[in-house]
Amino acid sequence: MFIYIAAPLTLLLFFLAKKLYSIKPSSLLNPVLVTIFSLILLLVIFQIPYADYQKGTSIITMLLEPAIVALxxxxxxxxxxxxxxxxxxxxxxxxxxxxxxxxxxxxxxxxxxxxxxxxxxxxxxxxxxxxxxxxxxxxxxxxxxxxxxxxxxxxxxxxxxxxxxxxxxxxxxxxxxxxxxxxxxxxxxxxxxxxxxxxxxxxxxxxxxxxxxxxxxxxxxxxxxx
Incomplete structure (x- = not known):
């Protein structure tokens, strides 16, 4: 079940982290950093295998290459x-x-x-x-x-x-x-x-x-x- 919500959850956490950063800009509240730690916390608390998360977010991983090209x-x-x-x-x-x-x-x-x-x-x-x-x-x-x-x-x-x-x-x-x-x-x-x-x-x-x-x-x- 988690595989299907992994990608939307990751995006949601990232946009919430960006909103938090816009309200209070701080190096400790870097959106990437906050998102990573939030996801680690969720995976540990709910004992979700990383392999499941990786499968669920494969579409995001695929989009990394064109995102780099955009630079x-x-x-x-x-x-x-x-x-x-x-x-x-x-x-x-x-x-x-x-x-x-x-x-x-x-x-x-x-x-x-x-x-x-x-x-x-x-x-x-x-x-x-x-x-x-x-x-x-x-x-x-x-x-x-x-x-x-x-x-x-x-x-x-x-x-x-x-x-x-x-x-x-x-x-x-x-x-x-x-x-x-x-x-x-x-x-x-x-x-x-x-x-x-x-x-x-x-x-x-x-x-x-x-x-x-x-x-x-x-x-x-x-x-x-x-």
Whole structure:
């Protein structure tokens, strides 16, 4: 029975969370975060198998891909400006990939993480499907990677802009690239609400980071373990 109401319930909770956020904007009341915790609470209280929920929300999962493609609209509108700054965007994305790899495989081991945990965290700043493929290629835990990707997106969408303002980063292009490199689609969706130019630069950074991560990280990983 729950399979048939899982999708409508998820949408209802999300729209209620958005309404709550519009009344009281707060990083702790991020709509995605509130929806996730509400669903976890419901599944635990009523002892509903996650497999049932997953089947019931398969239609929402299917719509994720065209939703990501929709981010290309602001990118197209700002194409001339992006083309002029493309070299700097690519360099920024390359740096982001190397920083992510370094944190995963050089910093995290210093904190006690083993190679499997490190591999699971390496792709957390790129969009979920690609991050999961990267994790699988690096022998990581795919489910942990998926959870960390969502967490990174929520953090970026919640406190990314305030943090950048605190650091005196005000250029809309720089803000967009920073959010796109660190917080993928969730961060990009949030920044689009604030500034269309930032949203376009975030979209291209999201795409480039995903491509570069998929190409570079497995090569770096195999070089590291040899």
């Amino acid at each position: 290309a609209v602001p990118l197209y509108l700002q194409l001339k400006l992006i083309r002029a700054k493309l070299k700097m965007i690519v360099l920024s994305c390359l740096l982001s990939v190397f920083v992510a790899f370094s944190c995963a495989f050089w910093v995290m081991p210093l904190l006690g993480a083993d190679s499997i945990i490190s591999a699971s965290f390496a792709g957390q700043s790129v969009t979920t499907p690609i991050a999961m493929e990267i994790s699988a290629n690096l022998n990581g835990i795919v489910s942990l990677t998926a959870a960390m990707v969502i967490f990174a997106g929520i953090i970026g969408g919640s406190i990314g802009l305030p943090f950048l303002r605190l650091c005196k980063v005000r250029n809309p292009q720089a803000v967009g690239v920073a959010i796109g490199c660190a917080s993928h689609a969730l961060g990009t969706a949030k920044i689009l609400e604030e500034n269309e130019e930032s949203g376009a630069f975030s979209s291209i950074a999201l795409i480039l980071c995903a491509i570069l991560s998929a190409l570079i990280m497995p090569v770096l990983y195999h070089w590291l373990i040899e």
